[in-house]
Amino acid sequence: MRLNIDELSRSNRNRFTSVRLDRLVERRDDRPWLEQALQADDAHLVPLWRSRSLLSRGDDGTIAVYLHANELSGQELIQPPTLLGTDYKRTYFAVSITDRQRDAILADRPGAEFADLRLASIDMDAKHAGILAYAKALHYWQHRHQFCGVCGSANLLQSAGHRLECSNEECARATFPRIDPAIIVLVTHQDSCLLGRNPRWPAKRFSTLAGFVEPGESLEDAVVREVFEESGVQLGKIQYVSSQPWPFPASSMCGFYAEALSKECGPSDELEEVRWFTISELESAVRKSEVLLSPPVSIAFQLLADWYRKQGGGDLAALCRQFQLRR
Ligand SMILES: [Zn+2]
Numbered sequence: 350m351r352l353n354i355d356e357l358s359r360s361n362r363n364r365f366t367s368v369r370l371d372r373l374v375e376r377r378d379d380r381p382w383l384e385q386a387l388q389a390d391d392a393h394l395v396p397l398w399r400s401r402s403l404l405s406r407g408d409d410g411t412i413a414v415y416l417h418a419n420e421l422s423g424q425e426l427i428q429p430p431t432l433l434g435t436d437y438k439r440t441y442f443a444v445s446i447t448d449r450q451r452d453a454i455l456a457d458r459p460g461a462e463f464a465d466l467r468l469a470s471i472d473m474d475a476k477h478a479g480i481l482a483y484a485k486a487l488h489y490w491q492h493r494h495q496f497c498g499v500c501g502s503a504n505l506l507q508s509a510g511h512r513l514e515c516s517n518e519e520c521a522r523a524t525f526p527r528i529d530p531a532i533i534v535l536v537t538h539q540d541s542c543l544l545g546r547n548p549r550w551p552a553k554r555f556s557t558l559a560g561f562v563e564p565g566e567s568l569e570d571a572v573v574r575e576v577f578e579e580s581g582v583q584l585g586k587i588q589y590v591s592s593q594p595w596p597f598p599a600s601s602m603c604g605f606y607a608e609a610l611s612k613e614c615g616p617s618d619e620l621e622e623v624r625w626f627t628i629s630e631l632e633s634a635v636r637k638s639e640v641l642l643s644p645p646v647s648i649a650f651q652l653l654a655d656w657y658r659k660q661g662g663g664d665l666a667a668l669c670r671q672f673q674l675r676r
Pocket residue numbers: 497498499500501502515516517520521522
């Protein structure tokens with residue numbers, strides 16, 4: 350079976366994509382508009398406390414909890430709110446929260462908590478998981494670049510949170526949000542796929558191979574190098590599949606399929622075990638809990654699940670829900 354969808358459609362299926370927001374780039378330097386938008390009834394604030402997102406768990410899953418600007422009015426903010434964009438019903442801003450503000454927010458919302466988005470997003474609505482991921486990525490960048498990399502002076506937030514500018518007027522260096530490109534690849538050979546096990550992962554976890562793109566490399570160069578370094582496998586054809594924002598802490602995951610020239614492989618410094626699986630071997634390993642796969646919110650799982658379905662193996666996510674603990 351061939352999935353007849355293009356790269357954009359495939360990427361939009363990946364968790365944490367937030368293309369549904371109009372990012373309002375043209376408004377980022379429009380201060381009167383920003384002040385008005387922040388006070389409007391449709392303004393929704395995404396609070397972040399120590400890189401954690403405000404969530405509430407209920408019978409229907411995990412939901413994102415937003416604040417209204419008047420909840421923080423008159424209080425000193427760590428930084429000005431960051432404009433995320435609009436869905437034409439609400440305008441979203443991200444805001445960093447102090448310990449005291451956190452306590453007040455939680456006191457007003459029994460059952461809510463500041464939690465790790467990666468774990469909590471498994472049963473979240475895709476749109477709101479994407480908005481929270483977008484906010485988290487900007488928050489991380491803003492807090493990791495508080496000082497100019499050239500002269501060491503303090504950086505100031507500009508452009509509604511999307512640009513940092515050195516406060517030293519003689520320097521005035523601008524810094525823009527940073528993301529680290531990483532490749533992630535499902536390697537196949539005939540009817541088998543290659544999964545590896547990093548010793549730092551939870552017990553029995555096997556996943557697709559992945560690594561950061563290095564300076565001077567194309568994405569495809571990085572696929573070839575990483576797969577060979579991690580498994581000794583040499584690749585033939587490489588095909589781009591889809592991408593995923595991955596703000597844990599600051600990656601952009603670029604997903605590929607690649608065909609191995611042979612099944613010759615071995616462990617490496619990074620992977621203590623690499624194994625080939627046919628769909629029936631993978632199904633059996635999942636049923637017996639010999640193998641625990643990556644969480645379904647990851648592109649690693651999506652690449653594998655699509656291959657599994659195309660090979661005639663059915664719904665891998667349903668199989669994992671039935672036989673593996675949710676993690
Ligand atoms: Zn500077």
